[in-house]
Amino acid sequence: MSRLTRAVAPPHVVNIDDLRRLARRRLPAAVFDYLDGGAEGEVTLRENCRAFETVTFRPRNAVAVPHCDFRARVLGAELSFPAILAPVGYSRLMHPDGERAAARGAGRAGTAYILSTISGHKLEDVKASSSGPVWYQLYLVGGREAAEAAIERARLAGFSALFVTIDTGTAGMRERDVRNGTGELMSGDIRAMIPHLSQFLAHPKWLTAFLLDGGIHKLPNIVIPGHGPMSLISVAAALADSVVTWRDFQWLRVMWPGPIVVKGVLTGDDARRAIDVGAAGVVVSNHGGRQLDGVSATLRALPEVVKAVDGRAEVLMDGGVRRGSDIVKAICLGARAVLVGRAYAYGLAAAGEVGVARALAILRADLERTMKLLGCISLADLDASYLDAPPGWPR
Numbered sequence: 001m002s003r004l005t006r007a008v009a010p011p012h013v014v015n016i017d018d019l020r021r022l023a024r025r026r027l028p029a030a031v032f033d034y035l036d037g038g039a040e041g042e043v044t045l046r047e048n049c050r051a052f053e054t055v056t057f058r059p060r061n062a063v064a065v066p067h068c069d070f071r072a073r074v075l076g077a078e079l080s081f082p083a084i085l086a087p088v089g090y091s092r093l094m095h096p097d098g099e100r101a102a103a104r105g106a107g108r109a110g111t112a113y114i115l116s117t118i119s120g121h122k123l124e125d126v127k128a129s130s131s132g133p134v135w136y137q138l139y140l141v142g143g144r145e146a147a148e149a150a151i152e153r154a155r156l157a158g159f160s161a162l163f164v165t166i167d168t169g170t171a172g173m174r175e176r177d178v179r180n181g182t183g184e185l186m187s188g189d190i191r192a193m194i195p196h197l198s199q200f201l202a203h204p205k206w207l208t209a210f211l212l213d214g215g216i217h218k219l220p221n222i223v224i225p226g227h228g229p230m231s232l233i234s235v236a237a238a239l240a241d242s243v244v245t246w247r248d249f250q251w252l253r254v255m256w257p258g259p260i261v262v263k264g265v266l267t268g269d270d271a272r273r274a275i276d277v278g279a280a281g282v283v284v285s286n287h288g289g290r291q292l293d294g295v296s297a298t299l300r301a302l303p304e305v306v307k308a309v310d311g312r313a314e315v316l317m318d319g320g321v322r323r324g325s326d327i328v329k330a331i332c333l334g335a336r337a338v339l340v341g342r343a344y345a346y347g348l349a350a351a352g353e354v355g356v357a358r359a360l361a362i363l364r365a366d367l368e369r370t371m372k373l374l375g376c377i378s379l380a381d382l383d384a385s386y387l388d389a390p391p392g393w394p395r
């Protein structure tokens with residue numbers, strides 16, 4: 001067993017929160033808080049997790065479940081279990097192998113990886129790293145021409161679905177990032193950086209790996225005509241100039257021949273609009289509580305969206321998934337599968353691909369145990385009758 005594998009094995013790591021603890025230890029505060037934090041008062045960030053706790057199980061006991069069927073068909077791909085790796089921008093900051101390691105871990109676990117537009121590695125290299133399905137998440141930062149070039153590259157590289165994120169009309173206010181001087185640290189202005197540099201000296205292993213990797217890279221998948229790849233520092237301003245609107249989907253449908261999924265739906269109305277513009281799926285998502293603080297937990301929003309979609313598109317959800325039992329609850333309320341963001345990113349930060357593999361193994365083992373204890377042999381049999389939701393929840 002390698003040193004890294006031992007570091008993420010029991011008794012050191014038993015659940016996702018243990019991986020979070022390791023990530024916190026390994027990363028400088030500015031990087032950990034970028035990964036861990038949410039917008040403003042972080043109300044929605046907390047609510048996403050709390051909502052899973054307010055919904056309880058109604059098991060069917062004295063039922064033998066010798067083996068469960070966890071396979072899920074999502075966007076035409078057969079996944080070994082219903083958890084997909086969500087797009088996490090600039091994962092290369094958490095670990096030099098970043099997006100490539102995450103894609104490799106997903107493929108080895110038999111599931112899909114969604115690559116963010118804000119990637120530190122070339123999309124072709126990320127696709128080549130995975131033996132499983134890889135999907136592309138699109139922002140319009142850099143404008144339509146840059147997006148068209150990325151979409152064409154993604155199609156040629158073999159990405160098989162496009163996730164268009166609609167909840168990022170401007171960057172959320174992440175107060176932790178302001179306190180840590182994240183903007184100043186990315187500015188390249190030494191005088192502005194100096195007051196914030198000590199946090200890096202306290203994490204020499206991360207710092208060495210970061211410097212050996214060449215520091216912060218330009219974004220190789222956002223190539224601005226006449227200017228070349230965009231820098232990371234320009235992204236926040238570019239987001240405000242590049243809001244995706246429903247009208248853009250007409251153009252996207254021409255550009256992208258495969259399935260398009262709308263990520264960031266929280267209401268039945270937006271779900272219906274997504275279907276009207278031709279979406280094959282929606283992700284019930286509040287961006288992990290990183291954008292508009294004060295929106296409802298995604299588990300709470302899920303039933304309304306499922307009802308509005310009424311089987312016309314695939315419904316995925318993300319936000320707050322930290323245990324396999326959370327996956328089961330989301331499926332009981334109508335999700336076909338979930339996306340996990342921080343759960344695998346903590347693993348990536350803690351131990352690279354080994355940490356991603358450990359995060360996915362934890363979720364999978366949890367899922368199997370939960371199904372057995374619920375007395376349910378197949379994901380297809382899960383429904384709201386296995387849950388008790390507080391009064392007032394849509395059923």
Ligand SMILES: Cc1cc2nc3c(=O)[nH]c(=O)nc-3n(C[C@H](O)[C@H](O)[C@H](O)COP(=O)(O)O)c2cc1C
Binds near residue numbers: 088343
């Ligand atoms: C550090 C970080 C970066 C993210 N970057 C993106 C991104 O580039 N594009 C996107 O659509 N969502 C992004 N998200 C949101 C995730 O795709 C996902 O919606 C969210 O993490 C789910 O919540 P969870 O972290 O509680 O699982 C990011 C999330 C985190 C934590």
